[in-house]
Amino acid sequence: MIDEKSTAESLGSTRTYGQVRCMNPSCTSRITPQPGQTMAKCPKCGSEWRIFWVKAGLPRVRGPVWETSLKMANAKWDTLTDKKEEK
Amino acid sequence: MALDRKLAVVDLTTGNIEIKPIPLDVRKKFLGGRGLAAYLLYKYVKPGCDPMGPENAVIFSAGPLGGTLASAGSRTDVMCKNPLTGLLGSGNMGGFFAPELRWAGFDHILVKGKADKPVYIWVHDGEVEIKDGKNVWGKTVTEAQWAVREELGDPDIKSAVCGPAAEKGVKYGNVMTGIKNANGRGGGGSVMGSKNLKMVAARGTMDIKIAHPMEALEFDKKYIEMITGAKVNQTMGTLGTPFIWGAANAWGGVRANNFQLNQLLYSDDIEPESLDEISNQTVGKYHMAACFGCQVHCRAKYRIPDRPLSQKLGMVGKYDEGPEYTSQNAFCGEPGCTKAETLLICNHLVNQYGVDNLEIGSLISWAMELYEKGILTSKDTGGIDLRFGNDEALIEMIHHICNRDTWLGDVLAEGGLAAAEKIGRDSLKYMIHVKGMNHLGSDERATPGLALNAAMASRGSDHLRSRPAIDLYHLPEQVLRRIYGSPVPYDGPLSPDQREYAGKAWMVFWQETCFMGVDCLGTCKYHTTFLGATLPNFEDWSKVLYYNTGLEMTPREMWDVAERCNLIERLFNIREGMKKDDPLKGEMLVDRYFDEPCRLGAPDVVGATLDRVKFEKMRAEFYQHKGCDEDGIPTPQTLSRLGLDTLDAEQPRL
Ligand code: SF4
Ligand SMILES: [Zn+2]
Numbered sequence: 001m002i003d004e005k006s007t008a009e010s011l012g013s014t015r016t017y018g019q020v021r022c023m024n025p026s027c028t029s030r031i032t033p034q035p036g037q038t039m040a041k042c043p044k045c046g047s048e049w050r051i052f053w054v055k056a057g058l059p060r061v062r063g064p065v066w067e068t069s070l071k072m073a074n075a076k077w078d079t080l081t082d083k084k085e086e087k
Numbered sequence: 088m089a090l091d092r093k094l095a096v097v098d099l100t101t102g103n104i105e106i107k108p109i110p111l112d113v114r115k116k117f118l119g120g121r122g123l124a125a126y127l128l129y130k131y132v133k134p135g136c137d138p139m140g141p142e143n144a145v146i147f148s149a150g151p152l153g154g155t156l157a158s159a160g161s162r163t164d165v166m167c168k169n170p171l172t173g174l175l176g177s178g179n180m181g182g183f184f185a186p187e188l189r190w191a192g193f194d195h196i197l198v199k200g201k202a203d204k205p206v207y208i209w210v211h212d213g214e215v216e217i218k219d220g221k222n223v224w225g226k227t228v229t230e231a232q233w234a235v236r237e238e239l240g241d242p243d244i245k246s247a248v249c250g251p252a253a254e255k256g257v258k259y260g261n262v263m264t265g266i267k268n269a270n271g272r273g274g275g276g277s278v279m280g281s282k283n284l285k286m287v288a289a290r291g292t293m294d295i296k297i298a299h300p301m302e303a304l305e306f307d308k309k310y311i312e313m314i315t316g317a318k319v320n321q322t323m324g325t326l327g328t329p330f331i332w333g334a335a336n337a338w339g340g341v342r343a344n345n346f347q348l349n350q351l352l353y354s355d356d357i358e359p360e361s362l363d364e365i366s367n368q369t370v371g372k373y374h375m376a377a378c379f380g381c382q383v384h385c386r387a388k389y390r391i392p393d394r395p396l397s398q399k400l401g402m403v404g405k406y407d408e409g410p411e412y413t414s415q416n417a418f419c420g421e422p423g424c425t426k427a428e429t430l431l432i433c434n435h436l437v438n439q440y441g442v443d444n445l446e447i448g449s450l451i452s453w454a455m456e457l458y459e460k461g462i463l464t465s466k467d468t469g470g471i472d473l474r475f476g477n478d479e480a481l482i483e484m485i486h487h488i489c490n491r492d493t494w495l496g497d498v499l500a501e502g503g504l505a506a507a508e509k510i511g512r513d514s515l516k517y518m519i520h521v522k523g524m525n526h527l528g529s530d531e532r533a534t535p536g537l538a539l540n541a542a543m544a545s546r547g548s549d550h551l552r553s554r555p556a557i558d559l560y561h562l563p564e565q566v567l568r569r570i571y572g573s574p575v576p577y578d579g580p581l582s583p584d585q586r587e588y589a590g591k592a593w594m595v596f597w598q599e600t601c602f603m604g605v606d607c608l609g610t611c612k613y614h615t616t617f618l619g620a621t622l623p624n625f626e627d628w629s630k631v632l633y634y635n636t637g638l639e640m641t642p643r644e645m646w647d648v649a650e651r652c653n654l655i656e657r658l659f660n661i662r663e664g665m666k667k668d669d670p671l672k673g674e675m676l677v678d679r680y681f682d683e684p685c686r687l688g689a690p691d692v693v694g695a696t697l698d699r700v701k702f703e704k705m706r707a708e709f710y711q712h713k714g715c716d717e718d719g720i721p722t723p724q725t726l727s728r729l730g731l732d733t734l735d736a737e738q739p740r741l
Contacts (some may be wrong), residue, residue, distance in 0.1 A: 006314060006623070006626035006627045006630075007569050007570065007573050007623055007624075007625070007626060008570075008616065008620075008621055008626070008627060009309065009313055009621075009623075010624050011566060011569065011570070011620055011621045012313065012316060012621045014566060014614055014620075014621070015316075015318060015621065016245075017318075021337035021560075021561060023337050023689055024338065024689035024690055024691055024692075025338070025533065025585055025586055025689060025691045025692065026586075026691045027689075027691070028561040028586075038473070041628075042445070043163075044689065047690070049337070052360050054318075054321055054322050054325050054326070055321065055325070056394045057321070058318060060322060060334070061266060061334065061337050062333065062337075062358060062360055063333060063336065063337045063355070064337055064338075064689075066352060066353055069350075069687075069688075069689070070352065070735060072689075072690050073339075073686070073687050073690065073693045074129075074690075075687060076693040076694065077686060077693050077694065078695070080684070080694045083341055
């Protein structure tokens with residue numbers, strides 16, 4: 001009984017290391033920052049993320065690069081509000 | 088035996104104390120912890136009673152894994168009828184109280200009635216006493232705990248206490264233990280205060296006999312590897328739970344300026360990495376602590392740093408623990424404040440006053456929006472310039488609410504719905520709540536599954552009842568199928584896209600059952616499928632329960648227990664007036680979720696709102712999964728299947 005692997009335990013093998021996911025919901029591309037790198041740009045959607053290394057091999061998104069994030073958000077907002085005005 | 092701990096029923100009006108064994112058939116039906124507490128609440132509290140009156144009960148519960156060899160058997164559940172909502176009040180805290188309660192011979196202490204003067208309850212090696220509370224009443228959360236140790240001459244006493252805010256009748260008072268372990272969201276502290284009960288103090292030397300000790304230890308190796316091997320727990324052991332807020336703020340999933348924005352811009356100073364640096368500087372490299380039996384160590388220690396605001400308020404160097412991500416919500420995102428010292432000061436204040444951080448922060452942020460809109464004026468605020476981003480105003484309001492010493496402080500102390508009635512105009516429209524409880528600081532407009540969780544949570548708007556947080560991880564569908572298809576088969580839709588509606592109702596239902604399971608056992612939610620997909624759940628619990636307690640239950644039987652106990656909570660709420668579409672006590676989100684689009688965040692989040700028709704369909708699916716009718720009422724077949732058809736008629740089983 002002890003030796004049988006449960007579902008949760010066997011899913012451990014699916015873990016990935018050294019990568020973060022782009023946090024733009026339709027993108028979610030995997031990004032592989034170089035060890036120690038503190039900023040990474042998503043190759044697919046262009047979002048830029050600040051990176052923190054919990055330990056070697058375990059990066060996480062600390063936050064967005066604010067200027068880029070704000071610029072992209074404003075651009076998206078403008079397209080949405082423009083569309084409304086056209087209606 | 089790990090299962091031989093008892094229930095004590097303490098009547099503070101009469102002074103009568105009854106000690107009762109917990110029969111095995113009751114264990115098999117409700118296990119313990121939150122599940123058995125729900126049964127006790129349902130049976131012991133008179134329908135329709137005044138939550139601040141003697142007919143309400145407050146129940147302190149440990150789970151059967153508390154104090155055993157199982158990982159993180161640390162949790163204390165506290166349940167009552169919540170003075171804030173008039174519905175289920177339920178919270179859960181870590182620390183060291185639950186194991187001590189079990190070593191003192193008890194799993195559950197149910198307190199009813201009202202003492203005619205301040206008292207505390209003293210639980211020790213099979214005995215329960217009511218003691219004069221004059222030395223502990225009026226003290227802060229930590230002072231009270233030190234005082235009882237001194238009074239009884241034992242530095243190892245662990246206590247579950249209410250703070251000065253609850254003594255003053257603030258409706259969202261916590262039960263607290265240690266420096267910052269908080270049983271929030273349920274109003275348990277307020278009910279204690281209403282009963283003149285300052286604390287339950289416990290000390291025990293009654294060993295818990297482990298049923299199969301060698302197997303339990305052997306299994307622990309695997310179990311602990313699952314806990315510590317999870318990336319999320321390695322992150323938490325470094326940055327604590329603030330990493331959650333940091334991640335959500337990165338893409339625009341937090342409330343800011345009450346609910347006007349969904350991201351706190353340029354908030355680098357309160358990001359987890361910055362807070363970690365403050366702990367490093369003020370406490371030292373080894374500044375992460377843990378609850379009983381836990382390997383994660385998610386609790387940071389800190390001292391308030393030497394900065395202008397802390398100096399001005401005389402707070403430099405004060406010690407505390409946390410902050411949790413909930414404090415970042417409450418004292419940063421929602422009021423629009425970006426200074427770490429403000430966060431750390433507010434966190435310290437709420438811990439000492441013993442008040443719910445999420446509720447008080449949300450109420451102040453709501454008041455800030457009302458002030459911005461001219462619904463509250465400086466006359467109402469007593470001259471405080473209650474604008475977003477005003478750190479000092481935020482701190483001042485915490486004092487005024489907890490001391491009830493200004494008009495607005497007193498009004499907000501009663502909770503949002505009561506405050507909206509007093510403030511009038513269209514103030515309620517701006518409050519972000521479910522069932523009268525303010526919503527925590529996340530913004531779910533771009534995540535329908537998480538939004539459904541907030542609407543359905545049994546204790547009011549909340550994330551710790553059924554939030555399928557791994558919905559944010561974009562896990563492959565085959566992984567989702569393995570998780571959500573066990574122990575009950577499921578072959579309906581499941582989508583890795585967090586913006587989808589299809590299949591989310593099942594994920595929320597599964598998560599609700601999982602969270603009740605872990606709360607029945609008395610272990611930590613960070614040790615199960617919540618923030619990580621590879622953490623233990625039903626299959627693993629079945630083993631850990633057997634090795635530690637000898638109780639044989641299949642994963643499916645454990646699922647049934649959890650489903651049953653969730654249904655009792657639902658029945659309690661229905662009995663106390665919950666109706667599906669009631670804007671005050673119902674299972675629906677406020678209009679702003681559907682009408683106001685997200686303004687900030689990742690490009691796909693900008694413009695997001697919830698679709699009302701799809702949301703209601705998702706809610707209907709959730710009711711179906713739970714075996715309820717279209718109004719969310721459990722059907723007779725469901726009640727019979729789960730053995731609850733005689734719940735109303737039967738005498739209490741213990
Ligand atoms: S994960 Fe954190 S909250 Fe949970 S038991 Fe461990 S230290 Fe306590
Ligand atoms: Zn991207």
